[in-house]
Amino acid sequence: MKAIYGNDFAYVYNDKWESWGEKMWPFLRKVVRKKAPYTSTWLDLCCGTGSLLKFVCKEGFSAVGLDSSKHQINYAKQNAPHARILQGDIRQLSLPQTFDVITCMFDSLNYLTLKRDLAKVFHRVQLHMSQNGLFAFDMNTFEGLEDLWCSTTTTHDKNLTIIIETSFNKKRALGRCLITGFLKDGGLYRKFQEEHIERGYKAHEIDELLKKAGFIFKKYDGNSLSNPKKRSARLLYLCYNKNFSKS
Numbered sequence: 001m002k003a004i005y006g007n008d009f010a011y012v013y014n015d016k017w018e019s020w021g022e023k024m025w026p027f028l029r030k031v032v033r034k035k036a037p038y039t040s041t042w043l044d045l046c047c048g049t050g051s052l053l054k055f056v057c058k059e060g061f062s063a064v065g066l067d068s069s070k071h072q073i074n075y076a077k078q079n080a081p082h083a084r085i086l087q088g089d090i091r092q093l094s095l096p097q098t099f100d101v102i103t104c105m106f107d108s109l110n111y112l113t114l115k116r117d118l119a120k121v122f123h124r125v126q127l128h129m130s131q132n133g134l135f136a137f138d139m140n141t142f143e144g145l146e147d148l149w150c151s152t153t154t155t156h157d158k159n160l161t162i163i164i165e166t167s168f169n170k171k172r173a174l175g176r177c178l179i180t181g182f183l184k185d186g187g188l189y190r191k192f193q194e195e196h197i198e199r200g201y202k203a204h205e206i207d208e209l210l211k212k213a214g215f216i217f218k219k220y221d222g223n224s225l226s227n228p229k230k231r232s233a234r235l236l237y238l239c240y241n242k243n244f245s246k247s
C-alpha cells in the first residue's frame, strides 16, 4: 500500500478536517457516562491528529492513541499532549493493558479493504476491552460510497487549492478518493497527491463480523446520530462484550 497521510496531507487534515472529533464528542461522552460511568481508560484507534483525544484527555481519561501515520501522530501529540500516542497498525493491535472505552472514528475502518482484516481488528479490540467496556466506531457504508463517491470538488484559499475526485467500483465495493493539493510554499505552490481506497461494507457484513468477535451492539445513522436510515451513508456502532453485566 502506498503511504497515505503524508507530511502535506496531514498538515491539511489537521487544519481543515479535524472537526469530526468535536462533532462526536458530546454523543460519545453521554453514552460513556450513562453506560459505563466508572470508566477511566480510553484507547482511540486511528487517532489521526488527535481531534477526539483532546476532549477525552480534558475529561480526565487516561488516554492512548494509535495511528499508522507518523505525520498524523505528530499533530496528535501537539493537540492532545496528555495522551500517550503510539505509531502502529490496528491490524497488529497488541498492548499490555485493557481499556474501558475503545473508539475508531471517521472512515478509519473503511481503509481495511479486506474483510478478514476487519474481522481481525474486531477480534483484537475485543481482547483489549475491559469486561464492561464500550467499543464505538463509525464507517462509511456501501450505500454511502455508492451514493456519494462520484464527484469532483475543488476548494481554494490563499494558501491551498485542493481537488478531491471520488469514484466507486460497485463490483469490488471499493471507493477511490484521489486528493491533489497545491500548498503555498514561499512564492510557489508545492503539489502533493494521495490515493485513498476505502471499502464500503454493508451493514449485515459488519453485524456478522461483530457477532463473530463476541460483541452485542446498537447502531445509529452516523451523521444524524438517530436511528439508521434505509441508505445511511455512515453508520455508528456502539458495541459491548456479549457478557456485559448491567450490575
Ligand SMILES: C[S@@+](CC[C@H](N)C(=O)[O-])C[C@H]1O[C@@H](n2cnc3c(N)ncnc32)[C@H](O)[C@@H]1O
Binding pocket: 004, 005, 017, 018, 020, 021, 045, 046, 047, 048, 049, 050, 051, 052, 066, 067, 068, 069, 072, 088, 089, 090, 091, 104, 105, 106, 107, 108, 111, 112
Ligand atoms: C479519516 S482519518 C480519521 C482520523 C481520526 N479518527 C479523526 O476522527 O479525525 C483515518 C486515519 O486512520 C489511519 N489509519 C488508516 N489505516 C490504518 C491502520 N491500518 N492502522 C492504523 N491507522 C490507520 C490514518 O493514518 C488516518 O489518520
